[in-house]
Amino acid sequence: MSFRYYKDNREYIEALRKSGDLVDIHEEVHWDLELGAIIRRVCEKKAPAAFFHKITDYPNFRAFGAPIATYRRLAVALGLEPETPIPKIAEEYTRRTKGQPIKPKIIDKKDAPCKEVILLGEDADLFDLLAPMVHDGDGGRYIGTWHFVVAKDLDTDFVNWGMYRQMVYDEKTMVGPILPFSDMGKMLTKYAAKNLLMPFATVIGPDPLSAIASSAPSPIDEVDFAGMLMGEPVELVKCETSDLYVPAHAEIIIEGVIIPNVLLDEAPFGEYTGYRTSPRDKRGVYRVRAITMRKDPIMTVSNMGTPTDEGQLLRSFTLGLEMERLLRDQGIPITGVYMWPESTHHLVVVGVKPIYANIATQIGQLVFGSKLGPWFHMVVVVDEGTDIYNKDEVIHALCTKCHPKRGIRIEEHGVGTPLNPFASPEERLYGRAPKVIFDCLFPPEWPKSMVPIKVSFENVYPKEIQEKVLANWKKYGFPD
Ligand SMILES: Cc1cc2nc3c(=O)[nH]c(=O)nc-3n(C[C@H](O)[C@H](O)[C@H](O)COP(=O)(O)O)c2cc1C
Structure with a gap:
């Protein structure tokens, strides 16, 4: 076709x-x-x-x-x-x-x-x-x-x-x-x-x-x-x-x-x-x-520089989708992968159903261990309730679900490129780069009663109330 x-x-x-x-x-x-x-x-x-x-x-x-x-x-x-x-x-x-x-x-x-x-x-x-x-x-x-x-x-x-x-x-x-x-x-x-x-x-x-x-x-x-x-x-x-x-x-x-x-x-x-x-x-x-x-x-x-140029936009888009394919092929229960162009394709956001412990580590290791790994340095793993395309939601998840000690996992000896601004001159010379995983998942092993409940329109109101509010939104006088 x-x-x-x-x-x-x-x-x-x-x-x-x-x-x-x-x-x-x-x-x-x-x-x-x-x-x-x-x-x-x-x-x-x-x-x-x-x-x-x-x-x-x-x-x-x-x-x-x-x-x-x-x-x-x-x-x-x-x-x-x-x-x-x-x-x-x-x-x-x-x-x-x-x-x-x-x-x-x-x-x-x-x-x-x-x-x-x-x-x-x-x-x-x-x-x-x-x-x-x-x-x-x-x-x-x-x-x-x-x-x-x-x-x-x-x-x-x-x-x-x-x-x-x-x-x-x-x-x-x-x-x-x-x-x-x-x-x-x-x-x-x-x-x-x-x-x-x-x-x-x-x-x-x-x-x-x-x-x-x-x-x-x-x-x-x-x-x-x-x-x-x-x-x-x-x-x-x-x-x-x-x-x-x-x-x-x-x-x-x-x-x-x-x-x-x-x-x-x-x-x-x-x-x-x-x-x-x-x-x-x-x-x-x-x-x-x-x-x-x-x-x-x-x-x-193409004029490369601060966002947004073709390299940032297209590479974020296509690398993200290729990474999604790879994770799905491995049977990981992911819900999507996205990279914001502003991250200059350094940061991968992965949505997943957290059905077992430490799934974020497994995802990070696969992402960094893949052929595409040299281009990424940061992986943020969020659950299926977070919209990976929505910066506000991902930042909220990062700042409220990622434990500043056990939620951040660093691999010091990754493959990088000579172009990393944050890498030391020596790391750049040899294409070496550290990698970091941000695990933004509440551990599935926590007792259900101890898992904090997200307070959002979608999460804490009955369906019929949500539907009514959405149907009347304009009538109340709000723009779209
Ligand atoms: C505008 C633009 C410029 C690029 N310049 C380079 C470059 O100079 N060197 C490089 O290795 N990759 C560059 N890339 C990324 C490569 O095109 C990309 O890695 C491509 O998939 C080639 O991958 P391959 O070498 O695995 O076939 C650029 C990408 C874009 C969109």
């Missing part, structure tokens, strides 16, 4: 324009910080996405900033009404992604808009592409902030799509972090062991669902996952210089090879945690061999 979706970024931009979630900027804007500053403010004010029509020095380019930095835009990307509530968006995402993988379809080069311009060899020059200086203090101009990198495993058919930031180093070189626990990091280890060049293709300005799939913790190949989100195969076209395939309707493709065992300076960069944490350091090297693109390309830009 095909869902309402947008085949390319342009159709998505048009849908956002129609729903009032995009602002067209016709004033000339400079790529050196001005464009970044506008997008930053858009993120912090949760304003509509920014579409730039005129950019200094790049008459041929337009730019699209903060593409999916609000839940309204995520709903539009999925073909839903913009005001769809978060649990409903989650329900739809889960429904689409639990069926059969949908394999991509290969199309002819002549039908692929990303091949309108083909630049090979000397003609493939990164300086000809609009790469903004996103934040003051960044180590360079970032070309890959809302994009993904395609690479293929050396021994199997597994093809990975992952969003890994890329900075322009020179006309032919990009640099960026390739974290060892990421799928591409694991692939690169195999090439590096044999000292082989690893082909890559950077896809800039993909359709929104392919972008979501590439940044999601997908248990299957991301191209099939994107197909499931669309309910249709993604259309791919072959690269010019390798056997990789890329979405035919993307804006810009940069092809080349990752040079193993060679590192160059990258960063600093404003990151998803809302800080500039990683220092300038030696990181992965992408050498460019070809650029293909549309005649009038649209550069997509």
Whole structure:
């Protein structure tokens, strides 16, 4: 079954324009910080996405900033009404992604808009592409902030799509972090062991669902996952210089090879945690061999920083749902999982039926022990009477049910990332991080008569009184 979706970024931009979630900027804007500053403010004010029509020095380019930095835009990307509530968006995402993988379809080069311009060899020059200086203090101009990198495993058919930031180093070189626990990091280890060049293709300005799939913790190949989100195969076209395939309707493709065992300076960069944490350091090297693109390309830009940016919103959403799947597969009686984007996906809220003692510890250990564990540091476990999407309710549970001594369990030796602002410089260097579980459950072994009773409208009034009050609410003179 095909869902309402947008085949390319342009159709998505048009849908956002129609729903009032995009602002067209016709004033000339400079790529050196001005464009970044506008997008930053858009993120912090949760304003509509920014579409730039005129950019200094790049008459041929337009730019699209903060593409999916609000839940309204995520709903539009999925073909839903913009005001769809978060649990409903989650329900739809889960429904689409639990069926059969949908394999991509290969199309002819002549039908692929990303091949309108083909630049090979000397003609493939990164300086000809609009790469903004996103934040003051960044180590360079970032070309890959809302994009993904395609690479293929050396021994199997597994093809990975992952969003890994890329900075322009020179006309032919990009640099960026390739974290060892990421799928591409694991692939690169195999090439590096044999000292082989690893082909890559950077896809800039993909359709929104392919972008979501590439940044999601997908248990299957991301191209099939994107197909499931669309309910249709993604259309791919072959690269010019390798056997990789890329979405035919993307804006810009940069092809080349990752040079193993060679590192160059990258960063600093404003990151998803809302800080500039990683220092300038030696990181992965992408050498460019070809650029293909549309005649009038649209550069997509995500400006990471204080909430809410795409990384925070999408990763909170998709990591949370993947974690929910994992806990359910383990038979844990959970009622839901959610992460607020403002937690920069550090804090996982899990709702559970507390049917046996220490279930919160078991949940925390599974969350931290999973493949996704390096991205989380705090787990708050609440019972089914707490709405996990409601901050007020979760804070109330945390402050009234979590025992400050036995309710807080700390694991000192967890896996982290080099990006944790709270980690010591040494912990960051080695990707180590402590983890904490907040058990907000009254122990099931307490005698029933000793369990405090929650005093809320829903909990302490008879059903018929509740119904009467709700039915008459407006009549009493209250707004909704
Ligand atoms: C806007 C954005 C930027 C990201 N940048 C990076 C990055 O530079 N490095 C990284 O390892 N992950 C980054 N991520 C997270 C990865 O996209 C994410 O881990 C993805 O699922 C790839 O996972 P995999 O390596 O397990 O395939 C970013 C995510 C988003 C939404």
